[in-house]
Every structure is written in C-alpha cells, then in structure tokens.
Amino acid sequence: MTVKLVDATVSSFDAAFDKFRSEAPKHRANLILFLADKDPSTSLSWCPEFDVGLYTFILLRAMRMGWGRESQCLLPYCVRAEPVIYKKLEVSSDDVVLLRAYVGDRPTWRNPQHPWRTDPRFKLVGVPTLIRWENDAIKGRLEDNEAHLEHKISALISGE
DSSP states (O other): OEEEEEEEOTTTHHHHHHHHHHHGGGSSEEEEEEEOOEETTTTEEOOTTOOHHHHHHHHHHHHHTTOGGGGGGGSOHHHHHHHHHHHHHHHOOSEEEEEEEEOOSHHHHHOTTOHHHHOTTTOOOSSSEEEEEETTEEEEEEOTTTTTOHHHHHHHHHTO
C-alpha cells in the first residue's frame, strides 16, 4: 500500500487540486481531507470547540475517575479524526492519494464566504471533512461529526 500526501492551503489549492484531478485515474482511491490549520501558539488544531486548557482539565479529571483510553471520546472531532484517518490509510491495501486542504485560521474559516463553503463542488460546513473523489466528482463524504469513525473511513477508502 502506498499513500501519497499532498498539502494545500486556500491560496495553493487550485493548482494542487488540478494536479490531483489529472492524476486521479492512476490511483485506486483519491481522498480530500479538509482540515483546520494548526494554531502557531500551541501547534494544535484551532478547530471549533477545542480549548487546550479546558480539554486538559477534563482529561485529567476523567483519568482520575479511571476512564483511561475512553477519555479520548472527550476530544473534539477535528482532533480525533486525523490520527484515525491516517491509521486506516496505513492498513489499507489500496494505492491512495490524500490531498490535505487546510481551511485557514479561525477567522478565515468562520467567514461565510470562505471559498470552500461557497464552492458548489464541496459546500463545506465543518472540519474535518473527508471526501472520496472519483470520476471527477464526489463519490462519498464524511462530515465533521463522522470523520473519526473507523468503519465509515474504511468504507469510504474502499469505495463502498
């Protein structure tokens, strides 16, 4: 299995997407992952709802209560999804291209006129959003509230 990663920002997306589309027939699966940028002060996703201090407090409290790994469920979708997606890609036997498209900082993303919110091909409403691109169109998508679910990611990768 090979996974080819391609990164794009709002400003570099058109060129990266054109190349992605032209090379799509060469690959078994072509995925686009729309993500929140990393906050430069924390190196963590700025994603909606994610407050490092509050999360740390809740996580420590949960661990004291004996929750252990279950406390991962307290993470917002945008922080949970990315590692799960990469894990599923690593075990996939398919030849996959993953175009990671970073939506910008919080004010950029919050703008109702954000180019990927208004683009008729994508119509993004949340991050992360994972899209399977096939035959020059969206074949399937996982919105922010489901992009961390392993069985749905596997189905999307395999084209089911």
